[in-house]
Amino acid sequence: MAVRVGVLGATGAVGQRLIQLLEPHPDFDIAALTASDSSAGKTYRQAAKWRVDSPIPGDIGEMTVTATDPDEVPDDVDLLFSSLPSSIGSEVEPAFCEAGYVVSSNSSNSRMAEDVPLVIPEINADHLDLLEVQRDERGWDGALVKNPNCSTITFVPTLAAIAEYGLEKVHVSTLQAVSGAGYDGVSSMEIIDNAIPYIGSEEDKLETESRKLLGEFDGAELSHNEMSVSASCNRIPTIDGHLENVWVETEDELTPADAAEAMRAFPSLDLRSSPEPLIHVFDEPDRPQPRMDRTVGGGMAIAAGGLQETPFGLQYNCLAHNTIRGAAGASVLNGELLLENGYL
Template sequence: MTRVGILGATGAVGQRFIQLLDDHPDFELAAVTASEASAGETYKEAAKWRVDTPIPEDVASMTVRATDPDEVPDDVDLLFSSLPSSVAERVEPKFLDAGYVVSSNSSNDRLADDVPLVIPEINPEHLDLIEVQRDERGWDGALVKNPNCSTITMVPTLAALDRFGIERVHVSTLQAVSGAGYSGVSSMEIIDNAIPHIGGEEEKMETESRKLLGDFDGAEVEWHGAEVSASCNRIPTIDGHLENVWAELDEDPTVAEVYEAFADAPTQDLYTAPDPLIETFTEPDRPQPRLDRMVGGGMAVAAGGVQHTDSGIQYNCLAHNTIRGAAGASLLNGELLVEEGWV
């Protein structure tokens, strides 16, 4: 049993971590941290619980610790980070210097040359960047990142299509309000509305996707050469990011061949990994957030509406943004770290 902790455990993603870790067969939750204001309180006192299942009883009574390496027990083997990136960029290096392995959902350092940005089913070999990272940074710990919630929705489908050669990708997103955190978008802003801009989101999709699809040569990742452009929009759904993707390919596959490529997407023999990775729908009006965000327990990507265009293939894809797109992605990376012997 691997003893784990959660950095930033009281927030929306931290709560998802706790939900997903409940009854996990291989991970034992041993520590939860939050801000100094919450340190010393029980988790039930510190967290305004908003997840759709009850707080596990053993977690409710846990004492919240300050987010400091000196406050986390030495026998914790793996930390999951859901800290705001502005906090994580200061705090995570302290834990890494102290020798902890950190699987982080925070956006800082995702594009750093020596930090693995990983989707286990897509690029598990990128974990070997940890060796480069330790050599360059001189720490005993290891830092692994998962991508942005909108990026992780699209990239599994692109990886499947890369057998046909990807030249250009255009994506327009319809993103749920939970992606902004509980207080990120006010009800007066989003009800009866759509917001055609999410700060920084386009750049994350355009860069992270190319790093994830890139080739690792043992020393560095050579990013994929495709051009990626994104337009990101907030809509009044609670969970589930829906994306409309246009892919220009070297080859001209049939619609049936695209569906076959999606169905052939690899999975991983890990507890949290879905099988299949991509659930396909042939109906032109699927997937839909309310109907399909929980495919694969919220860990799969749903794809459908495939059709030819003058320049290539158009389709829709969807994933649960706080499960597959955040806590579940970090949890799966943690399982891969254990499986590959990094923990």
């Protein structure tokens, strides 16, 4: 029997992508949609300004949207996917967890909390057991798991693939698509014929989340990876797909050929939404490119290429679809991991 799930913040861009991914999913059955008070009581078709590249599923369009409140969500919903703004998520998500709901969240609040697992399943699935610590410390019957920022998800899998060489210093420069800012995030007059070399708080997310993701969990505490990470973030006029330039210094010698082999061989997981391979490595020096490669692996794989030696260590480029792998798809994948590990 499919697990009954809900979507918090269902009318937003990530909420819409969640619905697109969840509606055909054999393990999940959408049973609740929440949004702002102004949308509550409307059908989803009335409440959502649909912008995803497929029609609203017919049965979803006629579902009634409720307020984002634990009292408004049916008790038999086992899992909630959250795409709430962090300012709202910081207040609402703990309330749902206290009420007994398990929440797989894309929102940025609490990602760095010591007892909240920040998870990319193929990279650090064992960190999910931090939920036992979380429940003990907070007294929750529910639980809260986070997926990282869309730009963090793009480069961390490539680092995990070469971690055996000893990660010491990492610099990443991002070229991020406008969809990462939401539909109203960047005006056309700002971004057309332009690039914006600043995205508020984004650099800190890459620098801190990456070290948590690649840290070690001993069953009681999580220690962060000791590599140093610096980031510079740029918004460019592509619609979807975050392209990143990465420089890595390692303790042991790492050639481009070694790195390519390690990335190609890095294992995926036997979860429905996890792609095979996880990292698609291009031999061509001018790949990956957002328009051509953002949907590799159904939008859930990481694309890499342009591997070369430089005076600053190994340099390469990587790319991920920011609203699929980097947001909604990451939350769905964490939901699958929660299901497989008996948390639902």
